[in-house]
Amino acid sequence: MAVNQSQLGEMFEQVLRLSRVDASQSVAILKSHYSDARTVQAATDAALRLGAKVYCVELPAFNHPVAMGNDMTAYCGDTALTGNTAAQRALEAADLIVDTMMLLHSPEQEQILKTGTRILLAVEPPEVLARMLPVEKDKARVLAAAAVLEKARMMTVTSPAGSDFRAPLGQYPTVTEYGYADEPGRWDHWPSGFLFTWPNEEQAEGVLVLDVGDILLPFKSYARERITLEIEKGFVTQIHGGFEAEYLCDYMRYFNDPEVYGISHIGWGLQPRAQWTAMGLHDKNDGMCMDARAFYGNFLFSTGPNTEVGGKRKTPCHMDIALRRCSIRVDDLLVVAEGEVVAPQGSLAR
Ligand SMILES: O=c1ccc(O)c[nH]1
Numbered sequence: 001m002a003v004n005q006s007q008l009g010e011m012f013e014q015v016l017r018l019s020r021v022d023a024s025q026s027v028a029i030l031k032s033h034y035s036d037a038r039t040v041q042a043a044t045d046a047a048l049r050l051g052a053k054v055y056c057v058e059l060p061a062f063n064h065p066v067a068m069g070n071d072m073t074a075y076c077g078d079t080a081l082t083g084n085t086a087a088q089r090a091l092e093a094a095d096l097i098v099d100t101m102m103l104l105h106s107p108e109q110e111q112i113l114k115t116g117t118r119i120l121l122a123v124e125p126p127e128v129l130a131r132m133l134p135v136e137k138d139k140a141r142v143l144a145a146a147a148v149l150e151k152a153r154m155m156t157v158t159s160p161a162g163s164d165f166r167a168p169l170g171q172y173p174t175v176t177e178y179g180y181a182d183e184p185g186r187w188d189h190w191p192s193g194f195l196f197t198w199p200n201e202e203q204a205e206g207v208l209v210l211d212v213g214d215i216l217l218p219f220k221s222y223a224r225e226r227i228t229l230e231i232e233k234g235f236v237t238q239i240h241g242g243f244e245a246e247y248l249c250d251y252m253r254y255f256n257d258p259e260v261y262g263i264s265h266i267g268w269g270l271q272p273r274a275q276w277t278a279m280g281l282h283d284k285n286d287g288m289c290m291d292a293r294a295f296y297g298n299f300l301f302s303t304g305p306n307t308e309v310g311g312k313r314k315t316p317c318h319m320d321i322a323l324r325r326c327s328i329r330v331d332d333l334l335v336v337a338e339g340e341v342v343a344p345q346g347s348l349a350r
């Protein structure tokens with residue numbers, strides 16, 4: 001199906017209004033040649049209709065010779081903005097940046113946010129944006145769960161497939177994503193609806209078993225066989241399985257950087273409109289597959305960078321891996337029971 005330009009404009013108006021855009025605000029539309037032109041136009045028109053002062057910052061695309069594939073999460077850290085201080089200053093001048101080219105996991109994004117500028121990432125296909133148009137109930141659910149996670153000192157994850165993972169917490173903040181950037185210095189991503197934090201450095205440990213149907217990004221693949229990851233002192237030390245384990249090993253080894261094995265953000269999905277099946281209906285080049293990161297009741301874990309929360313691991317290889325049917329405990333509270341969200345009450349969508 002295809003969203004028409006008028007519908008996309010109305011949706012952007014709703015999301016920018018939720019992001020506190022009004023006549024007092026300046027809005028920068030950040031783009032590159034690969035940005036979705038419909039998205040750029042809709043964001044621009046909507047910001048103008050809300051009375052904001054709008055400008056565009058277009059950056060020549062950046063390609064690192066190591067990067068493979070078109071998914072913007074496949075190579076993190078250096079971006080088209082890296083080293084371009086003039087463009088960064090132009091962006092820091094805005095109250096809100098609509099990012100249609102992807103600054104996520106870059107130090108520059110953190111520097112911009114520290115000035116109080118808000119950033120809303122929007123790089124998914126308009127049809128995916130439409131299916132997960134943010135509503136205030138999404139924010140309420142995610143914040144209810146965040147109130148539990150930000151106090152927690154331990155996350156444990158188990159599954160019928162054999163996962164048994166423990167991550168001491170407290171060193172890093174909780175990050176929420178509910179689809180709009182409504183607070184000074186906030187980054188958010190439309191579409192989303194999940195939350196996460198990072199394990200204390202070098203303390204995560206145990207086993208994570210990717211079962212059939214679990215999702216590996218940026219491969220955009222559903223695992224067809226089990227892959228077992230052994231984690232010691234915050235790093236993946238062993239990867240066992242068949243072809244898919246070998247593929248994952250070979251891909252991570254390709255970056256020739258021991259930091260790619262570090263555990264990155266860990267959390268769970270709270271978006272009932274995100275679907276586990278959606279990835280199978282899209283091409284690999286259709287955005288970054290936020291359905292996989294946000295589907296209700298997933299355990300989302302990742303490897304690689306932790307610069308988003310001031311960590312020193314700026315490695316370019318970032319795997320986002322979404323597991324079904326896990327049980328997630330935050331301290332003694334069971335928040336997800338074999339893939340079903342059970343607590344806190346305010347986070348339930350059904
Ligand atoms: O929204 C996102 C997207 C990618 C990622 O790694 C984290 N959050």
Ligand SMILES: [Fe+2]
Nearest residue numbers: 265302319320
């Ligand atoms: Fe990630």
